[in-house]
Amino acid sequence: MIDIIKTLSVDPVGGYRLQVRFSNGREGICDLSDMIGQDRPMLKPLADPEFFARAFVQTGTIAWPNGFDIDAIALHDEMLKSGQLEPALGGA
Numbered sequence: 001m002i003d004i005i006k007t008l009s010v011d012p013v014g015g016y017r018l019q020v021r022f023s024n025g026r027e028g029i030c031d032l033s034d035m036i037g038q039d040r041p042m043l044k045p046l047a048d049p050e051f052f053a054r055a056f057v058q059t060g061t062i063a064w065p066n067g068f069d070i071d072a073i074a075l076h077d078e079m080l081k082s083g084q085l086e087p088a089l090g091g092a
Contacts, residue, residue: 006060007072012053016046018062022076025088030079042068 006023013019013029016036021027036046045066046052055062063069079085 005073005076007057007062010055010057010062012055016052018055026085028079028085030084
């Protein structure tokens with residue numbers, strides 16, 4: 001069975017970092033500097049720190065006003081693998 005994980009909240013914390021909370025109770029800070037540095041049309045606006053800070057949650061994913069979004073499950077799994085997530089309260 002696949003866990004459906006959604007992003008519940010996202011808050012910019014400086015630079016290209018976001019405090020992210022997921023529906024399974026885990027949360028952490030992700031640094032998207034490497035992604036922002038890629039030369040791709042949808043990512044170019046995110047290089048502007050003010051635009052990057054406009055991140056919001058839309059249908060369970062992190063999104064920006066230009067239509068770019070990040071899959072919640074992929075982000076969660078990457079953050080978990082790299083040790084960027086705090087355990088959920090209650091040990092989930």
